[in-house]
Amino acid sequence: MNSEKSLVCSAIERESTSLRTVSLDIWNHPELCYNEHHAHKVLTDFLEAKGFCVEKHFVIPTAFKATAASKDATEDTPIIGVMCEYDALPGIGHACGHNLIAILGLAVACAIKEAFDSGVLKGKMIVLGCPAEEGGGGKIDLIEAGAYDDMDIAMMAHPSQFNLPKPVYVAMNYVTITFEGKAAHASSFPWDGVNALDAAVLCYQNISCMRQQFKPTWRVHGIFTKAGEKPNIIPEKAELLYYIRAPSTQELKELTKKMIGCFEGSATASGCKVNYAFASKSYDSLMSNERLVSLYVANGEALGIEFENDPTRLSKQGGSTDMGNVSRVLPSIHPKYSLHTQVSAHTSEFRDIAYTEQSHDLTLLHAKALAMAAVDVYQNPGLVAQMKSDFQQQLRTES
Ligand SMILES: [Zn+2]
Ligand SMILES: [Zn+2]
Known part of the structure; x- marks a missing residue:
């Protein structure tokens, strides 16, 4: 592991306690799509305290955009977007584990900011707070408003039963x-x-x-x-x-x-x-960017993560996500990561699992893998052009 990757990993470890507080706060205040006012405040307060430039109520009342850049960022240095989700489900609260997705985004962003501030990475990071994933299509509103126009690539990860780097979302x-x-x-x-x-x-x-x-x-x-x-x-x-x-x-x-x-x-x-x-907003299927997936997997494996290799599970159809729409606008990944459970999301059992210390630790482990993949991109800016070219090719074959 190179020193920049060690730096982002230790930054994430140092934030563990504060991130756990944010996660449990969101978990304890479940809010439905487009009404995530408490989560919006908790997340934007956190990012402001960390020195991000935060635009609250960005496009949508409960969306936000937070930016950090290195001093020497130029037009040619990569701009990576990381997505936070934080809406809950009616009746059963955070049964999709979006409290974990929210802190996974914060963890990646804080770690990369620390590397920018110490002068070891060049580029820009955008944290996009995305409301209303559970049926509301918040990211579709954000796409239409141009929120992804200044990003090169986008990433996030979703808790699940399995480690699936490029899950099937329909x-x-x-x-x-x-x-x-x-x-x-x-x-x-x-x-x-x-x-x-x-x-x-x-x-x-x-x-x-x-x-x-x-x-x-x-x-x-x-x-x-x-x-x-x-x-x-x-x-x-x-x-x-x-x-x-x-x-x-x-x-x-x-x-x-x-x-x-x-x-x-x-x-x-x-x-x-x-x-x-x-509905005027339909969800597209997810188109994972292979090159970005490979970086995430290689870094995850270096951290000891074992990715799923059972073909049935790899091709298993999941639900749908508005990240699918994002994945057709720019190179993206939306891996699923295991919370070491057989229980599926959208159940009260999964809600309780999203609260545990073990799930928190697994979330930060995958945050490290994503942050390390981001380090690879910042250190090899040529990768962005390759990812964009793959993206165009994939768009032609898959549409
Ligand atoms: Zn869900
Ligand atoms: Zn979800």
Whole structure:
């Protein structure tokens, strides 16, 4: 390990206690997408205290941008972005471990800043505070506002069960389907009514029947969000909310077409009107930059991290992330790292694991691997051009 890498690793170790305080504070104050006011304050206060130039409420009220640069940074020195996430899930708090993602970002940034300040690295680091990953698509707003325009590459990492340097994250959109019928007394004059709940039930079943023709990699999952007011009123309105996912944007379009057939078929059968609204912000699949992945893996292995090599786990389909959209704007990585558990995210068990000392230590271990990969890039600025060229090539083949 070269002396610059030793420096960033010891900087992370020195910050461990203060980072743990931040992590537990965020964990103890779970906030839903676009409402992460407490986390915004805790994270920006931390970065300000460390001497970063912080833009609070950057583009979005709960987003931020913090910058640090070496004195001798020029237009040609690399600009690396590290993403923090900090939103929680309704009902189960930090069950996706975003409190850990937040401090992983801080750890990388503080370590690199220390190397800038000691004059051993040249370049710039941007910490982007990204709200609303859990369905809100905060990074999509940030992309549209140009927040990634001045970054060369972007990195972050997400806690999980396994160490997967380039996990499979699929494209996703969501759709609200509303059926409108006609209310009537359910006992006296049911024949005067048009039952919107029946339309919604048919829609749910149409989609379930259609599953046989779905590719194994497609995912469709929905809930009833409105299903009537009282049993003695024929329901006039019913509503479903579905997430739909596929490995690529193209396949997502195919799947969407089949879904629309299901919506309209159930409206025809029930005599209801149907409206469906797809979210304006859909998540792209993740396109990991191989060169950046290799740096992260090589450095991780030097730290003793064992990366997954079981082919089933390597190709295992995960969820979706708005980092997928970022990965189509600039060279990016979003590895998953193991918290040494078999429990999957989005469960109360995983929430409790995101609080433990062991998870904290594992988070900092992967922060070191990312920080060391960043050191490689700052020390070999030519890598940025190579990563960008790979990125363009990959974009042409994968789109
Ligand atoms: Zn999640
Ligand atoms: Zn997550």
